[in-house]
Amino acid sequence: MYNNDIMKRKKIIIGNWKMNLSLPLAQDLILKLKSESEKKWDVDIAVCPPYIYLAQVLNILKGSKITVGAQNMYYKEEGAFTGEISPLMLKDIGIQMVIIGHSERRQIFKETDSEINLKVKAALQHDFTPVLCIGEDLGTREKGKAEEYVTQQVTNGIKDISKNDIEKIIFAYEPIWAIGTGKICSGEDAVKVNKAIRNILKEKYSTEISNKIRILYGGSIKSANFGEHISNEDIDGGLVGGASLKAEEFAKIIDLADKAMVTI
Numbered sequence: 288m289y290n291n292d293i294m295k296r297k298k299i300i301i302g303n304w305k306m307n308l309s310l311p312l313a314q315d316l317i318l319k320l321k322s323e324s325e326k327k328w329d330v331d332i333a334v335c336p337p338y339i340y341l342a343q344v345l346n347i348l349k350g351s352k353i354t355v356g357a358q359n360m361y362y363k364e365e366g367a368f369t370g371e372i373s374p375l376m377l378k379d380i381g382i383q384m385v386i387i388g389h390s391e392r393r394q395i396f397k398e399t400d401s402e403i404n405l406k407v408k409a410a411l412q413h414d415f416t417p418v419l420c421i422g423e424d425l426g427t428r429e430k431g432k433a434e435e436y437v438t439q440q441v442t443n444g445i446k447d448i449s450k451n452d453i454e455k456i457i458f459a460y461e462p463i464w465a466i467g468t469g470k471i472c473s474g475e476d477a478v479k480v481n482k483a484i485r486n487i488l489k490e491k492y493s494t495e496i497s498n499k500i501r502i503l504y505g506g507s508i509k510s511a512n513f514g515e516h517i518s519n520e521d522i523d524g525g526l527v528g529g530a531s532l533k534a535e536e537f538a539k540i541i542d543l544a545d546k547a548m549v550t551i
């Protein structure tokens with residue numbers, strides 16, 4: 288049960304499509320999800336397609352309760368930044384959410400904590416909901432330093448962010464060794480890290496503020512393995528990669544979150 292002094296946070300399930308699907312497949316997936324979302328679910332739902340499909344997906348989802356997010360964004364508003372997309376461009380087409388600092392951006396595209404901090408600030412300045420990803424690699428976990436490492440990433444990512452703005456961020460703990468590998472981090476271990484994240488938010492801001500912030504888990508989530516995580520009051524939702532590409536499987540994961548809202 289939730290403590291009386293902890294407000295019940297609404298769970299959220301976010302699909303991160305990464306660089307997957309074709310336009311026809313994306314349209315098919317979204318139409319199925321849209322019709323499912325009309326009949327049930329008291330949880331927040333979002334999908335993050337590749338940039339090139341955002342406008343079409345937004346169009347299909349107009350009037351539905353599914354939020355559309357981008358997978359990344361540059362922090363400058365315009366200029367000579369070949370290949371990048373600006374906050375103003377995302378705003379123009381009606382995007383409301385943006386994933387920032389995904390481990391694939393950090394590892395493959397060498398994004399640093401300070402760039403990620405600039406992106407978080409730009410996202411807030413333009414009224415997006417930033418989904419800030421953090422998570423350790425296997426070596427760090429094996430050394431028993433996961434919480435310490437993630438806490439540092441959070442600290443760097445939210446540098447100079449005001450009390451007002453911090454509440455607008457969604458955090459997603461995604462251990463790198465669990466992403467796309469089929470190896471899920473146990474509920475118990477994920478909760479430990481999520482608690483460490485909430486503690487640092489508490490220290491830097493306040494208990495009241497930290498209790499309002501949603502902290503998700505991500506990494507090899509499937510409907511068959513996520514029940515243990517999502518039913519915990521310290522896991523406020525999931526960032527789902529591979530399993531968000533199939534309407535039926537993604538809907539089952541949303542179902543789990545919906546049931547957890549009732550039973551916690």
Ligand code: PGA
Nearest residue numbers: 466467506507527528529
């Ligand atoms: P996965 O990806 O569910 O395919 O492991 C999660 C993510 O990278 O957000």
